[in-house]
Amino acid sequence: MRLKKGLMFSAIALAGALVLSGCTDSGAAPEAAPVEKAPEFAAGTTMADLAAAGTMTIGTKFDQPLFGLRGPGDIPVGFDVEIGKLIAAKLGIAPDKIKWTETVSANREPFIQNGQVDLVVATYTINDTRKQVVSFAGPYYSAGQDLLVLAGNPDSIQGPEDLTDKPVCTVSGSTSEKNIAAYTTNVIATDTYSNCLGPLRSGEVVAVTTDNVILAGIADQNEGEFEVVNNPFTEEPYGIGLALEDTEFRTFINDVLEESYKDGAWVDAWKSTAGKVLDTPEPPAVDRY
Incomplete structure (x- = not known):
């Protein structure tokens, strides 16, 4: 199957064309990012707490092919999932120590505010209304x-x-x-x-x-x-949701994202998931508001 080419976006959106090739999810897990050994963080920060716990909870979608789709053993697969793994790895947390919680659009803010998740990586558009109740790292991807x-x-x-x-x-x-x-x-x-x-x-x-x-x-x-239809009419910068005003954690995640842009981890995450269907775009600039 092929979708016609031409999914062209503006500078902050995806630049590329659709090229479909068989089944999107092969079932094979992408190669995991190297897990940091005994990372050190300032006492009292979210990073220190998560690293000490050796586990974290990440909210993502379970019904969105390419980005977050329920996989074998109810473990989600997709680009959002791989971004979550990159962050966990820098905290010294292996993929099998991540608890994945299904989040839908309506419950992302409550889950963050109530502490049910540590992060939300779930095709989550950054906007000013949401920034009143949660913080965002990123964007790590832009759509329309x-x-x-x-x-x-x-x-x-x-x-x-x-x-x-x-x-x-x-x-x-x-x-x-x-x-x-x-x-x-x-x-x-x-x-x-x-x-x-x-x-x-x-x-x-x-x-x-x-x-x-x-x-x-x-x-x-x-x-x-x-x-x-292939006529996008908005720009949707995807961010990583976290607790409001957790500046240290937001800065840490932004650092992880920028490092992944430079060392190729972001591209690897894309190619192993959404890149099976879509051309590889340029990652968007992180907004350190």
């Missing part, structure tokens, strides 16, 4: 919101301007839900994007909307059923 339609595009939808009064499905609590409200009030919101596919197949909705890379993964996993 697009539309998924039935193969052949029977409703001839070329962009969000064609959705006036038409039913569209997305996820509750996502930036996609807020963005699409500018084009249609006929929005069906659910908890996961996979729950949008049935309504799209049946004609209950004419499109599913979220970030283009997520939609590309869905199209790849459901060969011949859907296609991406």
